[in-house]
Amino acid sequence: MKLASLKDGSRDGQLIVVSRDLKTACIANGIAPTLQRVLDDWQFMAPQLEELYQRLNAGKVAYSFDFQPHQCMAPLPRAFQWADGSAYVNHVELVRKARQAEMPESFWHDPLMYQGGSDDFIGPCDDIVLGAVEWGIDFESEIAIITDDVPMGVSPDRAAEHIRLLMLVNDVSLRNLIPAELAKGFGFFQSKPASSFSPVAVTPDELGDAWRDGKVHLALRSSWNGNLVGQPNAGIDMAFSFPQLITHLCKTRRARAGTIIGSGTVSNKDAGKGYSCIAEKRALEMIATGEAITPFMQYGDSIKIEMLDKNGKSIFGAIDQSLVEPD
Structure with a gap:
């Protein structure tokens, strides 16, 4: 799967899932707010994100939007x-x-x-x-x-x-x-x-x-x-x-x-x-x-x-x- 952090005015950004062709994306609603949160609990959260990723690639996510790289922070805007x-x-x-x-x-x-x-x-x-x-x-x-x-x-x-x-x-x-x-x-x-x-x-x-x-x-x-x-x-x-x-x-x-x-x-x-x-x-x-x-x-x-x-x-x-x- 492909993950990114959208600029939202915060230090760590908003976690989004990005389609394989890098054309569309969706917010990881209800799963995790940031990439660091996912890494802290990978075994639990990664399968949920993978399922969302597969639906996004299949065009089955109603709230998807065009992916714009210039709206992204670094995937981990700050790291330990x-x-x-x-x-x-x-x-x-x-x-x-x-x-x-x-x-x-x-x-x-x-x-x-x-x-x-x-x-x-x-x-x-x-x-x-x-x-x-x-x-x-x-x-x-x-x-x-x-x-x-x-x-x-x-x-x-x-x-x-x-x-x-x-x-x-x-x-x-x-x-x-x-x-x-x-x-x-x-x-x-x-x-x-x-x-x-x-x-x-x-x-x-x-x-x-x-x-x-x-x-x-x-x-x-x-x-x-x-x-x-x-x-x-x-x-x-x-x-x-x-x-x-x-x-x-x-x-x-x-x-x-x-x-x-x-x-x-x-x-x-x-x-x-x-x-x-x-x-x-x-x-x-x-x-x-x-x-x-x-x-x-x-x-x-x-x-x-x-x-x-x-x-x-x-x-x-x-x-x-x-x-x-x-x-």
């Missing part, structure tokens, strides 16, 4: 936890190679992960508002999962059972602020502003056979200023599956329902598939010529992130945003 991994080690290797830094061998078997801000996510069509282009503003196209309650010490096999929903992410990065922050030895903070998410979150079964081994085997498309700049396959070159990322997160702690875990920038070793962030394009330029040519985002730029199924239909709807100055 947002942890972003870096499962595509090829991306890490390229960026480090560009600055002539060796990549530790451990990166291939011990995932990188940081904990980001989760109190104020951005809707799929909301503007990205940032104070200075000199910060080196970059998009990062990713996939994310949402879990239910996960116990500490969970194995990858059992972790897979806790994946409830998937989304797309634009994990905006401020590249020119990152080096100074990392040099402090305490991780990202100012260099990672609010992330954006796709209009809808979907259950894994919506992906059919493209969801296997804890990975999404479809192309993630990034269009910058209307030009397709990347379409790497998210199932290829993903060194750590989502269950493995959950296991990493839960080595020393539990994860509560509503935890979001990101894949990191989707990247393929085949450079012909393009890029999912500008930093990777610049890294390839540095490796080839010794100079980065492609600029970071400027005010007025747009970024669209989308994933299509094997029939060319949008699965999650599109993240479709513009970069603007503060008022």
Whole structure:
């Protein structure tokens, strides 16, 4: 099924069920007011939402309405936890190679992960508002999962059972602020502003056979200023599956329902598939010529992130945003 959060003036939005073709939607009347409420009691509420979803797809919901992505907040407008991994080690290797830094061998078997801000996510069509282009503003196209309650010490096999929903992410990065922050030895903070998410979150079964081994085997498309700049396959070159990322997160702690875990920038070793962030394009330029040519985002730029199924239909709807100055 496909779920979204409609803007209604509240912090958490109004839970709606969205049709498979993303054309119609209906409010989850009498089931749950918000997505977080569903995640807190998934076993009880998910079957009721699934039944409503099937009726919506069959055109049997009298109170349905046209689905408008720009009226959506992030599926979880705020979450108890947002942890972003870096499962595509090829991306890490390229960026480090560009600055002539060796990549530790451990990166291939011990995932990188940081904990980001989760109190104020951005809707799929909301503007990205940032104070200075000199910060080196970059998009990062990713996939994310949402879990239910996960116990500490969970194995990858059992972790897979806790994946409830998937989304797309634009994990905006401020590249020119990152080096100074990392040099402090305490991780990202100012260099990672609010992330954006796709209009809808979907259950894994919506992906059919493209969801296997804890990975999404479809192309993630990034269009910058209307030009397709990347379409790497998210199932290829993903060194750590989502269950493995959950296991990493839960080595020393539990994860509560509503935890979001990101894949990191989707990247393929085949450079012909393009890029999912500008930093990777610049890294390839540095490796080839010794100079980065492609600029970071400027005010007025747009970024669209989308994933299509094997029939060319949008699965999650599109993240479709513009970069603007503060008022």
